Amino acid sequence: MSYDKVSQAQSIIIGTKQTVKALKRDSxxxxxxxxxxxxxxxxxxxxxxxxxxxxxxxxxxxxxxxxACGIEVGAAAVAIML
Incomplete structure (x- = not known):
C-alpha cells in the first residue's frame, strides 16, 4: 500500500539527505x-x-x-511532498 502511495504521489523527494532538507523546509x-x-x-x-x-x-x-520511485536502485527514505 505504501509503495502505491509513493508511485501515485504527484511530487516526491528520494534519498535521506534530500528528505531531511525537505523536512527542514516544512514541505x-x-x-x-x-x-x-x-x-x-x-x-x-x-x-x-x-x-x-x-x-x-x-x-x-x-x-x-x-x-516505486521509478529508479533502478534502492531508496532508504522518500518524502511525499505537500
Whole structure:
C-alpha cells in the first residue's frame, strides 16, 4: 500500500539527505522509510519527521521502494511532498 502511495504521489523527494532538507523546509506531507535500510542512515530522517509531526510510513524493502520511485536502485527514505 505504501509503495502505491509513493508511485501515485504527484511530487516526491528520494534519498535521506534530500528528505531531511525537505523536512527542514516544512514541505513534506509524509515520509516513507525502508525497514531494511541502515538505521544510521534513517535515524536523522525519522527523528526530524517526529519533531515536525510528519507521518512516517515504514515499508519492508529499499529495493521495492526505489522501484516505486521509478529508479533502478534502492531508496532508504522518500518524502511525499505537500
Amino acid at each position: 513534506v506531507k509524509e515520509i516513507v522509510v525502508a525497514k531494511d535500510a541502515d538505521p544510521a542512515l534513517t535515524a536523522s530522517v525519522t527523528k526530524l519527521a517526529q519533531e515536525k509531526g510528519v507521518d512516517i510510513l515504514v515499508v519492508d524493502s529499499m529495493k521495492k521502494l526505489g522501484k
